[in-house]
Amino acid sequence: MIEAGKPLLDGGGGAISLGWTDRLRRFPWSLLLLLLLTICLGFGVLFSAVGGEHNQWLFWRQVIQSGLGLGIMLFVAIVAGDRLYKRFAYLFYSGSLMLLAVTMVAGSVGMGARRWLEVGFFRLQTSELMKVALILALARYFQDHAKNGSLGWRDLGVPFLMIILPVVFIIKQPDLGTAVLLAGVGFAMIVVAGISWKVMLTLVLLFGASMPLAWNGLHAYQKQRIITLFSPERDPLGSGYHIIQSKIAVGSGGVTGKGFMAGSQSQLDFLPERHTDFIFSVLAEEWGFVGGVTLLVMYILIILRALLITEMANDRFGLLTVVGATMLFAIQVLVNVGMVVGLLPVVGVPLPLISYGGSSMVTLMIAMGLLAHVSLYSRQHGRSV
Numbered sequence: 001m002i003e004a005g006k007p008l009l010d011g012g013g014g015a016i017s018l019g020w021t022d023r024l025r026r027f028p029w030s031l032l033l034l035l036l037l038t039i040c041l042g043f044g045v046l047f048s049a050v051g052g053e054h055n056q057w058l059f060w061r062q063v064i065q066s067g068l069g070l071g072i073m074l075f076v077a078i079v080a081g082d083r084l085y086k087r088f089a090y091l092f093y094s095g096s097l098m099l100l101a102v103t104m105v106a107g108s109v110g111m112g113a114r115r116w117l118e119v120g121f122f123r124l125q126t127s128e129l130m131k132v133a134l135i136l137a138l139a140r141y142f143q144d145h146a147k148n149g150s151l152g153w154r155d156l157g158v159p160f161l162m163i164i165l166p167v168v169f170i171i172k173q174p175d176l177g178t179a180v181l182l183a184g185v186g187f188a189m190i191v192v193a194g195i196s197w198k199v200m201l202t203l204v205l206l207f208g209a210s211m212p213l214a215w216n217g218l219h220a221y222q223k224q225r226i227i228t229l230f231s232p233e234r235d236p237l238g239s240g241y242h243i244i245q246s247k248i249a250v251g252s253g254g255v256t257g258k259g260f261m262a263g264s265q266s267q268l269d270f271l272p273e274r275h276t277d278f279i280f281s282v283l284a285e286e287w288g289f290v291g292g293v294t295l296l297v298m299y300i301l302i303i304l305r306a307l308l309i310t311e312m313a314n315d316r317f318g319l320l321t322v323v324g325a326t327m328l329f330a331i332q333v334l335v336n337v338g339m340v341v342g343l344l345p346v347v348g349v350p351l352p353l354i355s356y357g358g359s360s361m362v363t364l365m366i367a368m369g370l371l372a373h374v375s376l377y378s379r380q381h382g383r384s385v
Helices: 020-026 029-049 052-079 089-106 126-144 153-171 176-194 197-209 211-217 220-230 241-252 279-310 316-340 358-376
Strands: 108-110 113-119 122-125
Touching (some): 020 052, 052 358, 089 153, 113 126
16 A cells, blocks of 8 residues: 555655657556567457458458557557656546436447447447546546555545446446446556555445345346356357357366367357457467466466566556556456356456557556556656666
8 A cells, every 4th residue: 555645755846857769768668578478479369350351351350449549558558758647647537427418318329338429430439538537637636645554434535436336327227347447447546545454444344235236237148147157058049159269168178278269169159259258268269278278377477577567656646547457457357267167257447458459558658658657657667667
């Protein structure tokens, strides 16, 4: 936890001014290399998942979206000045919240959910913007309201409201996966900002007590997904179909897998949503335990590299921004992999850098750009890896 009321490192004094040469020299290239390697691995899995030549447009669209995401990451990290994100954090949050509200009444509907706004030729999933906006807004709040000692109930009213408002909007879409992700990221940032153990214990007890109310508030299909988690065989051709086929794909891959584009579950269309939510199942079937572990090791290296940046943050805003961005990445990995192997309910969370989807890719690369930005403007840059 942060020792509230005390600045980090040298106190985060005046703004740091860097020339372009210094910005390039200070950039965490090792983080970018890990991201590139993971994205390239994803290209191979996606090419197989979409059926190779039959749906090449999906593959090439993902290549373009990934290139756009990498460009945005570099822009976010290098072009902006030292204090820009802190200055506009609340404005970005307010704008993202307004977009969520607009989506509720004017968004386009797909697969029974109202989650997108049509912007010309581009389809924007507004909840993706909120992921980054919430991180910056919470980091700004705790930077501005630093205090000695642990945070109590009076200190947490505004942060809780900042988390609850977008979560409610997103649940109404409905998009339970993103809502859970936002709540998890927000809670992690509150813990790191410094929360008293009494408040923490009370929150845990309240969370447990609220489960019956939360259950009654879920849609019928969401309840069915949770029930299916414990007994997918009850409805093998209905609600249990996704997870049963996914577990068959993962298990049949064995140690080394069936080979590239040789997975029966994916190539014969038994595995649903194989290019988005269940793409890890394709990887595990074709490349086996070795392929699955390789990807997980890449994820762990990215997370560890991100956590190293927390040691270099100049102030509370930088530290909490890194924590939020890292947790955004880590929770998505945990939920998606847990989902496809039958440990967590199917909630529609994409696999970072691997699943098809432009909005998700761009959001993650913005988060990675913020990580790089904090590293870039660190006064302890000599400790960078």
